[in-house]
Amino acid sequence: MIKKNLHWLALALLPVAVYASEPVTSWLFNPVTPVAQDVRETFKIMLGLTVPFLLLPQILLAYAIWKFNEKRGHKPATFHENVPLEIAWTIIPALVLVAISIPAYSTLKKIEVPPKSDLVVEVIGHQFFWEYRLPKYDIGFANEPLVVPADKIVTLNLTSVDVIHAWWVPSFGVKQDANPGRITHAWFKAQEGKYKGQCAELCGPLHGEMYIDVKVVSDAEFEKWLEEKMSAAASAPADSAHSSLLLPEVESEVVNG
Numbered sequence: 423m424i425k426k427n428l429h430w431l432a433l434a435l436l437p438v439a440v441y442a443s444e445p446v447t448s449w450l451f452n453p454v455t456p457v458a459q460d461v462r463e464t465f466k467i468m469l470g471l472t473v474p475f476l477l478l479p480q481i482l483l484a485y486a487i488w489k490f491n492e493k494r495g496h497k498p499a500t501f502h503e504n505v506p507l508e509i510a511w512t513i514i515p516a517l518v519l520v521a522i523s524i525p526a527y528s529t530l531k532k533i534e535v536p537p538k539s540d541l542v543v544e545v546i547g548h549q550f551f552w553e554y555r556l557p558k559y560d561i562g563f564a565n566e567p568l569v570v571p572a573d574k575i576v577t578l579n580l581t582s583v584d585v586i587h588a589w590w591v592p593s594f595g596v597k598q599d600a601n602p603g604r605i606t607h608a609w610f611k612a613q614e615g616k617y618k619g620q621c622a623e624l625c626g627p628l629h630g631e632m633y634i635d636v637k638v639v640s641d642a643e644f645e646k647w648l649e650e651k652m653s654a655a656a657s658a659p660a661d662s663a664h665s666s667l668l669l670p671e672v673e674s675e676v677v678n679g
Contacts, residue, residue: 449594449595450465454638455593455594457594458596461595533608536608536609539577540575541556541574542557542558543570547581547582547585550626551565552632552634559652560652561648562655566635567635569637569639570637571640572612572614574611575609578609579605579607585626586601587621589608589619590619591617614640615638619636620634
């Protein structure tokens with residue numbers, strides 16, 4: 423019986439062990455971009471302002487249950503309202519929401535408006551893989567890690583050829599939908615390292631295996647990677663060259679570097 427239970431426990435922990443073997447990063451514990459850092463700071467502000475509204479009612483409820491228990495000789499109150507108290511608990515949350523909206527608006531604006539780019543990457547979602555194209559260098563590839571230079575502003579122009587996908591790398595603070603027939607935008611400026619993500623929009627039976635790998639490297643390593651990619655593209659047959667999927671009739675404009 424014990425061996426059988428251990429067998430099932432091992433099977434249950436297998437996904438955890440596999441996941442733990444990879445670097446675990448997120449915007450909360452390891453923000454590596456300005457956007458992720460802003461998202462974390464905004465989260466801290468919102469948490470600090472809203473947690474009292476969660477804790478105070480529970481504390482007051484517990485106190486009231488203990489203090490005014492019928493067994494302690496207390497009788498039910500006969501009043502029905504307290505106008506000053508009702509005004510206060512309406513105005514205070516409203517002011518807190520205004521206070522939250524200020525940093526939230528600033529962060530959302532930073533996320534939505536990409537700055538001038540050092541590198542533009544076209545990201546095309548497929549069922550079930552990601553395709554990347556670098557128009558500046560006329561190269562494209564799929565089912566490979568995206569390689570970008572460190573401490574450079576990378577703008578993503580995202581679209582899809584089939585259904586809605588979402589490009590999500592938690593440590594970048596980036597999660598942007600890739601929609602068929604449209605172009606959406608995201609950007610990041612990351613430190614050197616390897617970062618993992620996944621499609622965050624349920625896009626079909628293999629959605630759970632639509633992973634994202636991003637390698638952020640030094641300028642020298644990036645130039646070397648570019649040379650290898652361009653050499654491989656130059657030696658490839660002409661009919662295998664990529665043509666852009668970012669069609670002129672899409673609803674959003676392409677962001678250029």
